Amino acid sequence: MKSVRYSNKNLLFYFFGGLALMFIIAPVINMFWATEMNLLFATARDQDVRASIMITLSVSLITTLIFAFFAIPLAYLISKTSGWVRNLLMGIISIPIVIPHSAAGIAVLGLVSRNSVLGKMASQIGISFIDSPWGIGAAMAYVSLPFLVISAVNGFSEIPKNLENAALNLGASGWQVFSRISLPLAKTSVFSGLILMFSRGISEFGAVIMLAYFPTITPILIYDRFTSFGLEYARPVAVIFVLICLAVFLLFYLLANKKHRDA
Amino acid sequence: MLELKNVSIKFSGFSLDNISLVVAENEYHMLLGPSGSGKTLLMNIIAGFQKIETGKIYLNGADITHLPPQKREIAYLFQDLALFPHLTVFDNVAFPLKIRHLAKNEVELKVMKYLDFTGTSHLKDRGINKLSGGEKQRVALARMLITESSMLMLDEPFSALDTSLKLDLKKLLKKISGLGVSILHITHNFEEAISLAEKLTVIEHGKIISSTAFKDISTLLANQFTASLSGERNYFIVKDIISTADFHLLMLSASKNSDFSMPVVYSGELPEKPATCVIPGNQILLSSTRLHSSARNHFEALVTTVFRTENGFELELYPIVDAFRNEEMSFWVKITRLSYESLQVRLNQSLWISFKASAPLIF
Numbered sequence: 001m002k003s004v005r006y007s008n009k010n011l012l013f014y015f016f017g018g019l020a021l022m023f024i025i026a027p028v029i030n031m032f033w034a035t036e037m038n039l040l041f042a043t044a045r046d047q048d049v050r051a052s053i054m055i056t057l058s059v060s061l062i063t064t065l066i067f068a069f070f071a072i073p074l075a076y077l078i079s080k081t082s083g084w085v086r087n088l089l090m091g092i093i094s095i096p097i098v099i100p101h102s103a104a105g106i107a108v109l110g111l112v113s114r115n116s117v118l119g120k121m122a123s124q125i126g127i128s129f130i131d132s133p134w135g136i137g138a139a140m141a142y143v144s145l146p147f148l149v150i151s152a153v154n155g156f157s158e159i160p161k162n163l164e165n166a167a168l169n170l171g172a173s174g175w176q177v178f179s180r181i182s183l184p185l186a187k188t189s190v191f192s193g194l195i196l197m198f199s200r201g202i203s204e205f206g207a208v209i210m211l212a213y214f215p216t217i218t219p220i221l222i223y224d225r226f227t228s229f230g231l232e233y234a235r236p237v238a239v240i241f242v243l244i245c246l247a248v249f250l251l252f253y254l255l256a257n258k259k260h261r262d263a
Numbered sequence: 264m265l266e267l268k269n270v271s272i273k274f275s276g277f278s279l280d281n282i283s284l285v286v287a288e289n290e291y292h293m294l295l296g297p298s299g300s301g302k303t304l305l306m307n308i309i310a311g312f313q314k315i316e317t318g319k320i321y322l323n324g325a326d327i328t329h330l331p332p333q334k335r336e337i338a339y340l341f342q343d344l345a346l347f348p349h350l351t352v353f354d355n356v357a358f359p360l361k362i363r364h365l366a367k368n369e370v371e372l373k374v375m376k377y378l379d380f381t382g383t384s385h386l387k388d389r390g391i392n393k394l395s396g397g398e399k400q401r402v403a404l405a406r407m408l409i410t411e412s413s414m415l416m417l418d419e420p421f422s423a424l425d426t427s428l429k430l431d432l433k434k435l436l437k438k439i440s441g442l443g444v445s446i447l448h449i450t451h452n453f454e455e456a457i458s459l460a461e462k463l464t465v466i467e468h469g470k471i472i473s474s475t476a477f478k479d480i481s482t483l484l485a486n487q488f489t490a491s492l493s494g495e496r497n498y499f500i501v502k503d504i505i506s507t508a509d510f511h512l513l514m515l516s517a518s519k520n521s522d523f524s525m526p527v528v529y530s531g532e533l534p535e536k537p538a539t540c541v542i543p544g545n546q547i548l549l550s551s552t553r554l555h556s557s558a559r560n561h562f563e564a565l566v567t568t569v570f571r572t573e574n575g576f577e578l579e580l581y582p583i584v585d586a587f588r589n590e591e592m593s594f595w596v597k598i599t600r601l602s603y604e605s606l607q608v609r610l611n612q613s614l615w616i617s618f619k620a621s622a623p624l625i626f
Contacts, residue, residue: 165312166345168332170359170410180362184349 060201075152105210135211155189270318
């Protein structure tokens with residue numbers, strides 16, 4: 001009797017879980033289904049679309065790589081803390097996730113605008129954050145950095161303490177413990193974090209639009225085509241961008257899994 | 264030589280109290296204590312992973328109390344072995360040399376030397392996760408030995424091994440102790456301790472109870488706690504002694520407050536102030552009828568508990584006094600499977616206990 005009841009429960013799980021899954025898949029399938037092929041090819045040849053995809057991918061990639069140098073050491077330090085200190089630091093790291101992204105964009109704009117201290121300092125070396133790839137990068141980094149930090153913290157935290165202690169006991173310096181033991185052991189989590197940060201970066205709209213409408217990143221271009229020409233012209237751009245995002249995500253996923261298998 | 268002087272540390276609910284310990288040059292020193300007695304904490308203090316509040320730690324005369332772990336030069340075999348799972352056997356053993364930037368051929372020569380020593384050279388290209396428990400143990404020992412430290416610390420190295428692997432490891436540890444190193448080995452197992460120890464220190468609740476050279480190891484039984492660690496449960500209080508020309512009659516009780524005393528004949532030398540008596544379980548004979556032998560202690564007893572052990576059975580028996588079962592004092596007896604079967608042991612069965620007048624150990 002017990003197993004039958006359990007099996008009924010399983011059916012309910014399948015039903016509700018399946019609905020949630022369909023909710024994610026259906027809009028994407030519908031978007032692909034509703035797009036006319038000739039319009040899709042024409043959009044793929046559109047120089048504005050190509051330029052926007054290029055700037056979106058390249059800025060997000062460069063931003064992810066640059067900020068990795070700061071995020072990974074921060075994650076390592078957080079993984080060594082405990083109690084309220086860890087909770088406080090993780091809370092601070094999560095701020096960009098919990099606040100609206102347009103508000104995040106306003107916050108970053110205030111920090112790097114031409115009248116701000118940082119903006120003035122940057123302008124002296126010829127860098128402007130307004131309507132420039134620097135601004136796009138700053139906005140993308142602000143909203144996507146937590147994904148890398150949180151994933152890396154989890155990875156570093158899972159390393160048994162004795163492995164690091166053994167390395168110290170065998171004569172390794174703090175840097176050698178990090179570079180030869182901790183980072184290689186946490187590499188899958190760190191790599192996943194990098195993928196998440198990159199993916200979050202390329203899909204950002206709300207924060208970027210506050211700093212840089214131009215050069216136009218693809219999420220803004222989709223919005224622009226929608227408001228100017230309607231759904232029919234926005235959809236092909238969205239389809240192409242989604243396909244590229246999925247391809248990049250799949251590539252990184254396979255790479256991460258290969259690394260995991262090799263490890 | 265490793266020396267700890269008055270080392271103390273306090274946590275909420277646990278403290279290491281004024282620990283002083285000396286591991287002499289080339290000495291195999293066992294630290295014996297039950298789980299939670301502070302053994303591993305003491306290891307972590309010596310290795311530098313845990314700071315102390317008071318006290319000093321010296322290695323070969325140099326004060327290392329405040330040195331960071333990587334500068335202490337004390338090799339440590341962790342209980343979980345702490346082999347690096349992302350490295351091969353070769354790279355694990357080569358780790359201490361690679362981080363010191365030794366030349367490649369020198370690294371290779373030394374790694375192969377210690378892999379050969381521990382009998383693991385054929386595993387050099389294997390990943391750690393593809394090794395058995397015994398192989399991992401040997402690789403971890405090779406990695407520890409390659410540091411060529413004069414002081415080695417082993418944390419419960421036998422804990423995850425089966426009987427045959429334990430024997431192999433004992434042989435390997437004997438071989439290592441012949442390399443001219445000092446070894447501090449912690450364990451909760453008395454048999455493991457006495458099989459390797461040249462000196463045995465017993466720790467309980469963060470305090471050192473005793474520290475004894477192997478030749479005096481039987482004196483450990485004087486303490487009820489260390490006697491219980493050794494597996495000897497026939498620990499009694501000597502309430503009174505009646506001496507005659509050729510023997511002493513000991514009046515033994517289970518505890519100081521017990522009114523019941525049992526007479527036992529003892530023919531050995533008495534210490535100055537006899538206080539406790541241990542009758543080793545393997546010195547007691549069981550029979551279904553009274554034995555006619557040189558043993559001078561005979562009494563009838565009821566079997567109340569039977570345990571299987573590695574080598575046979577362990578029985579708890581309550582002596583029958585004036586045709587009634589005494590409820591205060593019991594004897595634990597170790598017997599072989601053969602004896603168990605020939606006696607056809609069952610609960611509440613009446614058997615005869617016999618032991619020689621020389622069997623009791625008096626402290």
